[in-house]
Amino acid sequence: MFRSELLRREAVQGYLFILPWFIGFLVFTAGPLTAALGFSFTDWNGVSAMEWIGFENYIQLSQDSRFWQSLKVTLIFTFFYLILNLIIGFALALVMNQPVRGMRLFRTIYYLPAVLSGVAVAVLWSFLFHREFGALNWLLGFIGIKRIGWIVSESWALPSIIIMELWRVGSTIIIFLAGLQGIPPELYEAAEVDGANRRWRLWSITIPLMSPTIFFVLIVGFINSMQVFTQAYIMTRGGPNYATFFYSINLYQTTFRELRLGYASAQAGVLFVIIFIITLCILWISRYRVNYELV
Amino acid sequence: MATATASATGKETGGFWSRRRKLRLQNHLLTYLVLVPGALLFLYPLLWMISTSLKPKHQIFTYPIEWIPDTWMWSNYGEVFNQVPFLTYTINTAIITVIGVIGTLFGSSLAAYGFARFRFPGKDALFVLMLSTMMVPIWVTLIPSFLMFRWFGWLNSYLPILAPAFFAQPFYTFLLRQFFMTVPVDLEDAARIDGANRLQIFLNVMLPLSRPALATVAIFAFFFYWNEFLLPLIYIQDQSKFPISVGISAFVSEYRSDFALMMAASGMALAPPMIVFFLAQRYFIQGFVLSGVKG
Numbered sequence: 001m002f003r004s005e006l007l008r009r010e011a012v013q014g015y016l017f018i019l020p021w022f023i024g025f026l027v028f029t030a031g032p033l034t035a036a037l038g039f040s041f042t043d044w045n046g047v048s049a050m051e052w053i054g055f056e057n058y059i060q061l062s063q064d065s066r067f068w069q070s071l072k073v074t075l076i077f078t079f080f081y082l083i084l085n086l087i088i089g090f091a092l093a094l095v096m097n098q099p100v101r102g103m104r105l106f107r108t109i110y111y112l113p114a115v116l117s118g119v120a121v122a123v124l125w126s127f128l129f130h131r132e133f134g135a136l137n138w139l140l141g142f143i144g145i146k147r148i149g150w151i152v153s154e155s156w157a158l159p160s161i162i163i164m165e166l167w168r169v170g171s172t173i174i175i176f177l178a179g180l181q182g183i184p185p186e187l188y189e190a191a192e193v194d195g196a197n198r199r200w201r202l203w204s205i206t207i208p209l210m211s212p213t214i215f216f217v218l219i220v221g222f223i224n225s226m227q228v229f230t231q232a233y234i235m236t237r238g239g240p241n242y243a244t245f246f247y248s249i250n251l252y253q254t255t256f257r258e259l260r261l262g263y264a265s266a267q268a269g270v271l272f273v274i275i276f277i278i279t280l281c282i283l284w285i286s287r288y289r290v291n292y293e294l295v
Numbered sequence: 296m297a298t299a300t301a302s303a304t305g306k307e308t309g310g311f312w313s314r315r316r317k318l319r320l321q322n323h324l325l326t327y328l329v330l331v332p333g334a335l336l337f338l339y340p341l342l343w344m345i346s347t348s349l350k351p352k353h354q355i356f357t358y359p360i361e362w363i364p365d366t367w368m369w370s371n372y373g374e375v376f377n378q379v380p381f382l383t384y385t386i387n388t389a390i391i392t393v394i395g396v397i398g399t400l401f402g403s404s405l406a407a408y409g410f411a412r413f414r415f416p417g418k419d420a421l422f423v424l425m426l427s428t429m430m431v432p433i434w435v436t437l438i439p440s441f442l443m444f445r446w447f448g449w450l451n452s453y454l455p456i457l458a459p460a461f462f463a464q465p466f467y468t469f470l471l472r473q474f475f476m477t478v479p480v481d482l483e484d485a486a487r488i489d490g491a492n493r494l495q496i497f498l499n500v501m502l503p504l505s506r507p508a509l510a511t512v513a514i515f516a517f518f519f520y521w522n523e524f525l526l527p528l529i530y531i532q533d534q535s536k537f538p539i540s541v542g543i544s545a546f547v548s549e550y551r552s553d554f555a556l557m558m559a560a561s562g563m564a565l566a567p568p569m570i571v572f573f574l575a576q577r578y579f580i581q582g583f584v585l586s587g588v589k590g
Contacts, residue, residue, distance in 0.1 A: 007414070010413055010414055010415065011413070011414065011415035011416065012415075013413060013493050014409050014412075014413025014414065014415040014418070015409075015415055016409075017405050017406065017408050017409025017413065017493075017497075018405070018406045018409035018410060018421065018463075020402050020405055020406065020461065020462050020463055021402065021405075021406035021409075021425060021462060021463035021468065022421075023462060024402065024459060024461075024462020024463055025424075025425070025428065025462075027443075027462070028436065028440065028459045028462065029428050029431055029436060031439070031443075032435070032436035032437075032438075032439035032440045032443070033431060033435055033436055033439075035438075035439035035442075036435050036436065036438060036439050039438060039439070046442070092329075092333070095326055095329050095330060096330070098322060098323070098326045100323050100326045100327070100330075106330045106334055108573075108576060109334045109337055109338060110333070110334065110337055111572070111576070111579070111580070112337070112338075112341075112569065112572060113337060113340075113341075115518050115568045115569070115571075115572045115579070116565050116568055116569070117518070117522045118522035118523070118524050118540050119522075119524050119539075119540040119541075119543045119544050119547075119564070120522075120539075120540070120543060120560075120561035120562075120564035120565050121561075121565070123543060123547055123557050123558075123560075123561045124340055124343075124344045124558065124561045124565075125340065127343075127347065127554050127557065127558065128340055128343055130554075132356075132358060133355065133356050133357070133358055133360070135339065135340075135343040135360060138358070138359060138360045139339070141359075167337065167340065171583060174579075174580050174583040174584075175583045178580075178583055178584040223429065223430060223432075226432065227432050227433065227434065229524075229525055230524045230525065233524075233544075234544060234547065248434060251434050255437070255438060256529070261438050264438060265435075265438055267434075268432065268434040268435040268437070268438070269435060271432050271434060271435065272430075272431060272432055272435045275430055275432060276430055279430050
């Protein structure tokens with residue numbers, strides 16, 4: 001009796017502590033999410049009467065070339081950004097894990113861009129990418145590379161934004177370094193005694209033990225890069241010729257320029273479903289591939 | 296890759312120790328060979344920004360690039376304040392950032408404590424639910440939230456940006472919970488024997504012990520609110536209420552070719568995050584350690 005009373009009190013107190021989160025969840029996430037689902041079956045501009053049109057928005061979406069372009073751009077960006085970010089981040093973390101003099105300074109320099117983001121960075125890079133007077137083409141000129149159009153070129157605009165994002169690889173380096181430093185040195189010593197060379201140790205110890213960290217970086221990176229907005233909004237406005245027409249740029253235009261709130265809600269819903277499914281896939285793969293026991 | 300070559304060439308030399316030393320020397324050399332050019336590359340955009348911001352107009356459009364200004368145009372920075380109400384933008388950004396950080400610390404630490412220290416039915420399910428809301432793209436809830444905030448009469452104010460902060464952010468709640476769980480329960484039990492209730496224990500025992508973790512969350516939230524662009528872009532109409540991000544965005548579309556001023560404005564926008572990073576690098580790194588290793 002006494003014990004159950006204590007448990008009940010503990011539960012009530014626990015609920016009270018998480019209550020603010022739960023209210024916020026209902027008001028700012030669950031409520032709007034449900035409403036958005038409802039809107040996606042309507043034709044509405046926010047002012048006139050809302051008209052129920054069933055699955056019309058979704059049918060229209062499947063035939064909308066701008067929608068498919070935005071999805072293509074976003075997926076290409078996400079794929080290449082994630083892969084490059086992973087490889088560069090991992091390689092740099094391996095290099096930075098060496099006990100070398102001056103490493104503190106190096107780490108500070110490599111991490112610094114990771115804290116810079118948003119409009120100011122996009123403005124800075126748009127001049128860096130300037131075709132005639134930008135510092136990037138000037139630098140590349142020394143190794144004989146002719147001027148590249150970067151953000152004004154249809155083929156280079158998307159790679160430009162990927163390069164700009166890779167400048168901020170520092171956060172990935174930090175995560176990987178933390179993971180690397182968590183690997184017990186005995187494992188390497190044992191492998192060395194067994195005559196394993198560096199490459200073999202990398203593939204059989206480092207990478208398997210780092211797999212939870214790798215999947216963490218992948219999932220967080222994936223969710224964020226599917227929603228990239230500011231960079232493209234400031235630098236290219238989705239152009240040239242829809243080359244950087246990200247999903248979020250399309251959503252912004254549908255919502256705030258065309259005021260097609262029902263149609264935009266359907267688009268947003270599809271984005272949510274895509275993010276949800278791919279994230280679950282990555283989590284599912286990690287179940288089978290990740291080595292948690294040794295960590 | 297640098298390390299693999301080092302081990303392959305180490306074979307021919309004589310004794311074990313000299314081989315080791317040679318290996319280490321080679322390793323260090325290769326490490327520097329990667330890190331020094333890399334560091335210069337990472338700093339390059341920032342140097343470009345500083346150099347451009349201090350140049351007179353005629354020197355900006357020169358090729359090859361002249362990195363050192365003829366005359367140091369410190370007045371470019373002052374000019375930004377003449378062209379746009381940059382001081383107002385800065386104050387607005389500071390207000391958003393300070394309240395955002397306080398709100399985040401408040402809501403997230405409460406929920407984190409609830410999840411870390413209490414037993415109640417449905418705790419694990421609620422925790423998973425909270426984590427899974429990280430998958431909800433901001434775009435899905437944007438339209439219903441906008442309508443809700445309009446109904447509240449909150450348009451053209453900071454409330455739509457700041458109110459959600461007080462209701463716990465999933466990622467920060469996760470970070471703080473991880474930290475709280477490492478704090479020994481004995482410390483709280485002692486206070487409980489002295490007759491303190493759970494809220495008092497949370498405020499007087501847990502929070503003071505968690506200063507490093509709170510500092511980490513505060514820094515992450517600082518970067519987030521300082522750079523926030525999409526929400527103020529949507530919710531704020533009056534120029535006098537713009538934060539720096541929206542202010543620069545408006546400035547850029549007006550003065551497209553005035554790169555010196557644009558770089559000066561960007562530089563001033565990026566300076567506070569850089570300063571915070573230099574002062575609190577330790578906490579910044581710790582945040583990734585908490586989040587990544589046991590992801």
